[in-house]
Structure formats: C-alpha cells, structure tokens
C-alpha cells in the first residue's frame with residue numbers, strides 16, 4: 267500500500283554538469299562523461315534506496331534534458347542548427363533542434379543507463395521517456411508540416427525504445443506529457459492515441475506523467491495566471507481513463523488542482539504528487555500523509571502511489587535528498603494511519 271516513487275529526474279552532481287539548471291552543460295566529455303553519468307546514476311539509486319523509496323529510477327542522469335535526451339538519438343533531426351522557439355504555448359523560449367527529414371532511430375537510446383540501473387537495484391525499476399505530444403512541442407518542424415503525423419512518427423520510435431527497455435528488465439515505462447496540460451483538446455483528440463502507439467505491445471506497467479512543469483520561474487509565473495481552480499486535467503483524464511495506460515501521475519500538494527478530478531481516473535493507479543518541486547521547503551511526514559489522506563477520498567488505497575509533483579532536476583542535491591526522505595517517511599506514516 268502507498269508505494270513511493272519519484273516523477274523522474276533528480277539533480278545532477280556538480281562534477282557531472284552545471285547545477286540547478288534545466289539544460290545544463292556537461293562538465294566533461296567522451297569516455298570520462300560516460301563514466302560520470304554512470305557514477306551519478308549509481309549515486310542516486312543508492313540515495314533512493316536509502317531514503318526507502320519502493321520504485322527506483324535512474325534520475326535521468328545520462329540525459330541533458332528529458333526531451334532532448336531521446337531526440338538526440340533520432341535521425342532526421344538537425345541538432346547543429348538549433349532555433350529559438352516559444353514552447354508550451356509560448357510560455358517560455360527554448361533552443362530547439364529542427365526536424366528536417368523522415369525520422370528513424372540511430373540505435374538504442376537509453377540502453378546504457380537502463381541496464382546499469384537494472385543491474386544495481388532489485389527494487390521495481392521505472393524508466394521515463396518523453397511523450398510524443400511533448401516531443402512535438404519541443405522541436406521545430408521543417409519537414410512533416412502536420413503535428414499529428416509527426417507525433418505518430420515519434421510514437422513509433424518511442425515504441426521501439428520502450429520495447430527494448432522492457433527487454434532490459436524495466437518494470438514500469440512512463441511517458442512524460444506536460445504538453446497535455448497546455449493543449450487539452452489536442453491531448454484528448456490525438457495525444458492519448460499517440461501515447462497508446464508509443465506503449466503498443468508492452469506487457470510491463472505503463473504510466474503517464476502530466477504536470478504543470480518544473481519549479482522554474484516561467485512555470486511558477488504561468489501558474490499565477492491559471493486562477494483559483496486548475497481544471498486542465500478534467501479535459502484529459504476521461505480520454506486517459508478509456509486508454510490502455512495503467513498509471514497516471516498528477517500534481518496535488520500546493521497545486522490548485524481540485525482533488526475530486528482524481529475520480530475521473532477510475533480503474534487507474536494514481537501517482538499522487540505529495541512533494542512540491544517549486545519550493546525548497548521540505549515537506550513534513552505529516553503533510554505528506556495528509557495529502558495521501560485527501561487523495562484517498564477519491565482514489566482506492568490499492569491504487570494510490572505517493573509521488574513527487576514533477577522532476578527534481580533543477581533543485582539542489584541537498585533539498586532533493588531531503589524531499590526523497592520526506593516522501594518515504596510520509597508514506598510510512600500514511601500506512602500506519604490508513605491501513606485499517
């Protein structure tokens with residue numbers, strides 16, 4: 267009951283990359299960089315296990331950014347000539363690569379870190395991939411001329427990598443779709459369908475993470491404009507409830523999401539965000555248990571997973587570590603409180 271997991275990313279140590287940045291520069295290159303990525307992955311596996319989490323991830327230590335880590339291994343994309351583009355409906359500008367030819371995988375994308383993580387933890391292993399719609403929103407299209415067509419092309423590539431990750435021994439494959447909260451109608455119309463293409467044929471557990479973004483200033487400012495009630499999930503959850511995706515990760519603690527929207531996910535495992543990633547204040551176990559208690563009004567006990575609202579990548583290592591411990595301690599307290 268109340269398994270604990272992180273959304274995905276964790277801070278990179280200062281010897282691996284620039285700290286507290288969303289698109290950090292690596293500190294080294296070549297074989298030395300590969301070794302540093304491996305060391306950082308092992309460090310965070312140990313930290314998650316020491317904190318007492320039930321589901322372990324690689325902390326996304328081997329990728330610069332959650333979208334570009336995948337896209338870098340795709341043929342048909344010009345990474346040499348990045349362009350500035352407003353992303354997430356122009357919420358902020360990003361340097362994005364351009365799609366210039368038919369898309370094809372160059373080879374395996376995440377074999378190194380997935381196999382390394384599998385070798386070093388006996389716990390459930392979750393691996394994250396960007397969702398097709400969020401990828402489409404984070405590259406400049408100079409070839410397809412049609413968002414849906416391009417999303418389906420990316421979905422096929424994601425499916426190839428997801429099946430290979432499953433063969434590596436990954437237990438849960440999670441697709442990250444923050445774009446679902448920005449283009450809600452598109453998400454319901456074709457985003458969920460693209461996600462199902464990406465997850466086609468998987469027999470491991472499948473998940474989707476939908477959030478209001480990392481705790482960076484552009485996102486914090488955007489949230490101020492969303493009003494008292496954030497009802498974005500209301501448009502997307504019914505389509506997800508009908509889909510084959512088994513787990514849904516959502517923001518809860520310190521968000522303005524009406525908790526009753528969780529009811530729309532009937533039949534799904536719900537990864538409830540009990541840790542705020544936009545604040546350095548460490549949650550108390552009581553606060554975490556209270557949030558779990560609130561979610562229990564709408565989610566059955568055996569379907570509730572305690573999670574972070576989003577990734578912890580832009581935070582300091584110390585804060586992230588303390589938040590992992592708060593997550594595990596809060597879930598333990600909730601087990602005592604709500605087990606009968």
Ligand code: ZN
Pocket residue numbers: 273444475476477478479480575576577
């Ligand atoms: Zn997120």
